[in-house]
């Protein structure tokens with residue numbers, strides 16, 4: 107069984123992102139970039155399935171700028187067998203990314219595609235579902251458990267009301283939630299080995315579909331800032347403030 | 357401008373997220389159709405028909421829609437989408453599951469989780485866990501939009517009843533099926549709808565200790581929430597999680613106990629009207645967004661608070 111894991115290069119989750127001074131975009135100058143945390147979880151799941159014998163090959167793929175090779179190397183160090191970069195000069199929108207991934211799926215014919223439920227830059231939560239619709243594959247989003255069999259998978263999903271389990275027939279798309287697993291760290295020997303693994307580059311513009319922008323970014327600003335609060339000295343003062351100043355309890 | 361809103365419900369009652377989505381639709385235009393898809397859910401259609409701003413209701417009932425599986429739901433939405441310029445759904449796990457499929461099927465780039473309608477093609481939405489707000493303009497002729505419920509005050513019952521028509525169901529794609537569900541049952545208000553939310557973090561130390569919060573929540577008529585760390589540690593189930601990847605809440609009062617205030621947690625609660633933080637570390641970032649901060653050991657502060665309320 108072949109597993110495809112699409113990943114994304116994003117700002118590290120510890121970075122506090124701010125707008126550029128002209129508010130034209132976010133300021134990404136000299137900030138640390140990482141593999142999107144949800145993609146790390148996706149990759150970890152795929153690698154574990156390979157280690158357990160359920161899968162035979164794990165392919166990491168990203169649609170992004172040239173610098174995304176760095177994140178693909180990380181994926182290779184974490185256990186992916188080979189990697190594909192679909193290179194684009196600009197940051198592609200989710201539908202374009204999904205279309206590029208669909209092309210890769212047509213070539214590679216994976217049985218399972220595991221990807222993060224959202225990327226922590228745009229917080230869109232779209233790509234997996236779009237890819238699934240484009241391919242006509244089944245989907246299970248927000249997975250916290252995957253039980254794989256030969257031609258189907260039982261996936262437990264985190265939904266607003268609690269947990270839901272569905273059965274999806276393969277080939278299928280699964281998007282990961284935070285509690286699916288705890289990703290490992292890459293070991294030094296594996297980082298060295300990853301340098302020699304296969305990494306192929308395809309150009310997005312040569313994939314044969316329209317990649318033009320469908321959403322224009324007009325501006326980026328800080329959210330409204332909250333006025334500074336006060337430190338209360340005691341529980342009594344807190345209750346008094348909530349009752350008589352904020353008037354939120356009676 | 358014809359707008360289609362896809363309703364969220366549980367086959368018997370409408371979810372408040374739908375009322376908020378209709379409110380967002382009203383800021384775009386006045387011709388609003390609501391599609392109710394489910395199984396034996398005509399009572400939901402009747403409920404929607406009474407809401408302010410709704411022009412007409414379409415009802416599709418079939419067993420295959422009982423559990424709102426994304427593949428079949430998206431296909432049905434696509435089948436009725438022709439005449440609409442806008443398709444809206446709540447940005448809840450329900451809407452997030454199927455709406456991007458509709459977007460792909462109709463080849464129109466979706467705009468996720470809007471918090472403001474600036475004009476008919478321009479919207480505001482949080483990015484980077486709410487660290488920044490982007491203003492984006494959709495160049496699509498058919499706009500597909502998910503709506504953050506807490507950003508729009510839900511519509512209430514209006515002066516007239518909208519007509520209800522039936523929509524034919526389609527054959528199931530038969531590529532996925534429902535196995536089972538483990539839904540939380542609670543006498544407390546729902547987290548996203550509650551006026552007061554009391555949340556606990558890693559500082560609570562155990563699931564048992566959450567009873568300290570439960571008791572206060574019951575006195576205040578509040579819902580109980582949690583940080584990711586508390587959910588990951590198994591103190592409480594996943595549906596308690598507030599934050600970037602959990603639930604977005606904006607109650608009148610949010611009380612964060614033993615929560616440090618990571619940006620991913622703030623993303624889910626910083627639009628609350630009044631925020632209280634109880635934490636023993638005076639440097640915890642949560643105090644930067646708190647209106648009232650109490651630097652204290654929660655194991656002393658909570659019993660005292662409970663006894664004095």
Ligand SMILES: Cc1cc2nc3c(=O)[nH]c(=O)nc-3n(C[C@H](O)[C@H](O)[C@H](O)COP(=O)(O)OP(=O)(O)OC[C@H]3O[C@@H](n4cnc5c(N)ncnc54)[C@H](O)[C@@H]3O)c2cc1C
Nearest residue numbers: 557558559583584585599600601602614615616621636654
């Ligand atoms: C991709 C991604 C998505 C995430 N999404 C979310 C999300 O949706 N929601 C979320 O909450 N987090 C999310 N996180 C995790 C987030 O980064 C933090 O790790 C998490 O919020 C920390 O939870 P906490 O504040 O409970 O724990 P900690 O940061 O460990 O804080 C515990 C706090 O309790 C205080 N404390 C301890 N003991 C006591 C005591 N006796 N009395 C008083 N105070 C005490 C401590 O001083 C400390 O401030 C996400 C992370 C990533 C990478």
